[in-house]
Amino acid sequence: MNICVFCSAADLDDRYTVPARELAKLIGEGGHTLVWGGSDSGLMKVMADGVQEAGGRLVGISVEFLAHLARPGADEMVITRDLAERKARLLARADAFVVMVGGSGTLDEATEILELKKHGMHAKPVVLLNTAGFYDGLKQQFERMEAEGFLPVPVTELVFFAEDAVGALAYLEERAGLRS
Template sequence: MNICVFLSAADLDARYTEPAREFAELIGKGGHTLVWGGSDVGLMKVMADGVQDNGGRLVGISVEFLAAKARKNADEMVIAADLAERKAQLLARSDAIVVMVGGTGTLDEATEILELKKHGMHAKPVVLLNTAGFYDGLKQQFARMEAEGFLPLPLADLVLFAEDGASALAYIEGAL
């Protein structure tokens, strides 16, 4: 299975890197392919190393202005012209999406994927991996959107908030 993971390229502390390593190990040992932003830095590198070290494949979708940071030994590397093309390729190349910790770029990717799912543009399982409670505020906001009628479908049909990588992977495998 091709699992797209949206996440930060920043260097982060152990409360984020250790759960990422554990999730990467599960992906690799499960024989899955990591489809990710292609960077060989920060948390993206942690995930790529973990997947590759445990027998998984790597498909990177980088972008021209970040091509210098692209992982050299990925099984496949695509260089998109811009961020919009990158997001489209990431979605097209994946069977499921997991959103891990990240900044505005990760949040942009997450909301676009959820908006497309809301409008029936894809039916792929989407998981927000809530490492160390990172997405607690977003989870609360989504619950409010649902309660006040801003979501045309139940939140549970749109996204799963998982507390760990094992739960995220089990959900994905069960949904496909």
């Protein structure tokens, strides 16, 4: 399975890097491919290192103005003209999505994927990895959107909030038909 992971390129503390290493190891050991923003810094580097060390493949999709940060040694590296093309390529290459901690760029990628899913443009599973309660507020906001009629489909059909890497990958594998 090609698993697209949206996450920060910032250097973060163990509260965020330890769960990232756990997910990366599970992706690699499961024989999956990490499709990610291609950066060799921060949490993106943690994910790429872990997947590669555990035997998984790396497909990076970067953008021209960040190409100098692209990871050497990825199995494949695509450089796009702009962020819109990057997001389209990430969507096209992925069978499933995991949204990890991140800033406005990560949130932008997550909301675009969810909006496309809401409108039936894809049916790929999406997980928000709620490390250290990072997405508690967003979960509450989605629940309010649903309760007040702003979402035409239940939140549970759009996204799964996982508390740990094991739960995130189990959900994706179940949705992809890889588990019984």
